[in-house]
Amino acid sequence: MIFTLEWKPIKTIYMGKKLFKTVAVSLLSVAVLLGGYSCSDDYPDDYLTEAQIRRMIEEALRENNEQLEFTRWEIVNITVEKDDWTWNDDGNFKRFEAVYELPELNKSIYEDGAVLGFIFIGPRDVNEVQKSLPYVHTYGIYDDTGNIVDTYTETISFDVQYKFEGEEKPTVAFFIQASDLFGSEDDIQYLEEEYNFRIVLVW
């Protein structure tokens, strides 16, 4: 009993003090925070926002990139419509051609870089695949009964030109040629509605 009587008030007083301290500290903190927040500018001088830090990092990376000269890429997508093909009957060529300006190609890429060509085959989102150029495919020629009587190979390719007759005129040309050189201007009707090419310039 003596022990209980002695300790109970002490414990109560102690807990009360602790609670008071906690409440006081909390209120003080809230007051300081509210006061500080209401008085301060949005971003004082010694405070960096996330955007500012991000900008600083980007600037540092940009400066580093200038010194390190990272490998660079440029992707050029070109769609050749059916009517864009022209038949070249000159000499041995006998092929369909489509020529486009390629301003992204410069002397540095032409001589010290890489130009890669790709073609998309098949309907997009169905069974489309991407093939590296030249794309070579052999087709069968069938008789009325469905038997193969002959074959021919079609090659779809490309080349790039930087200068023409001494003048800087960067272009890319696409070609469709059959191995038997069969064809004429009228055969344009047998071409696909469009051919989708992708040119990757790396330097």
Place this chain on the structure above:
Amino acid sequence: MNKHYRLQKPRIMKRKFFPTLFAGLLFLSIGFFVSSCSDDITETAWDIQDYEVKASEWSWNPANRRWEVVKQMRYIDEFIYESGAVIGYVFLGVQNQDEVQTQLPYTISILLDDGSVFTETVGYEYSSLTNRVTFYIQPSDGIQDTAAKVYYQFRLVLIW
């Protein structure tokens, strides 16, 4: 009472010690995490190699039925061979006039005077064991025609 204080004191110290320890461990773990995630920046390496092949350099390989020329590569190693890229190009036409550059293999179908047609394929293959590149001209009909032996200028782009 002394006994009472002796019991209280270590308890208070433990409470103060834990946040410090926790904060320390948190900083350490963040430090380890950040350092483990950051990779060293590896710059992509390049090597451009130009090769000229004179008409007289082509020799007929009867086994492969094609014209070949073997050149020592300026540089190639096993890493480039297995984990890099070697891209070949050939220049066609006259420089600064109508020159074009096309990726190898280059295939062209040719109509002969007798009306027959064959396809010529100009390609390349390379080895990191011999450090050599082989350029070839292969006719689809396998006929050894010296007219195929002409001057070519090739360009290899090595990226790794």
